[in-house]
Amino acid sequence: xxxxxxxxxxxxxxxxxxxxxxxxxxxxxxxxxxxxxxxxxxxxxxxxxxxxxxxxxxxxxxxxxxxxxxxxxxxxxxxxxxxxxxxx
Numbered sequence: 001x002x003x004x005x006x007x008x009x010x011x012x013x014x015x016x017x018x019x020x021x022x023x024x025x026x027x028x029x030x031x032x033x034x035x036x037x038x039x040x041x042x043x044x045x046x047x048x049x050x051x052x053x054x055x056x057x058x059x060x061x062x063x064x065x066x067x068x069x070x071x072x073x074x075x076x077x078x079x080x081x082x083x084x085x086x087x088x
Contacts, residue, residue: 003032003047003078006057010069012042017066018087024059025085028052035088046085047078 008017013036021034021044030048037043046053061068 001048001078002050002053003045003076004053005074005076006044006046007037007072008042008044008068009040009071011065011067013040015065015067016063017042017060020060020063020066021056022085022087024056027059028055030056031079031082031085033086033088045076047082 018034018036021042025032025034025046025048028048030046030052032044032046034042034044034046046056048056057068057071060066
């Protein structure tokens with residue numbers, strides 16, 4: 001079990017990114033949250049197995065209008081009491 005903070009850059013706002021992230025995180029049993037930032041990026045904290053997190057990112061990327069140009073990924077401490085995944 002790991003937790004990552006990921007900032008996504010590119011065509012990531014107004015394209016269904018957060019909805020896709022929510023759906024994919026639930027499908028791969030990850031917890032955390034996702035939110036739009038004022039600079040046009042999207043911030044996500046996601047927790048789960050490393051392979052599941054990779055699958056969530058791949059599922060988001062398959063979005064019709066989503067175009068991830070860059071990601072800033074950082075490992076952060078696990079939140080043991082967290083349940084579910086939500087959009088902020």
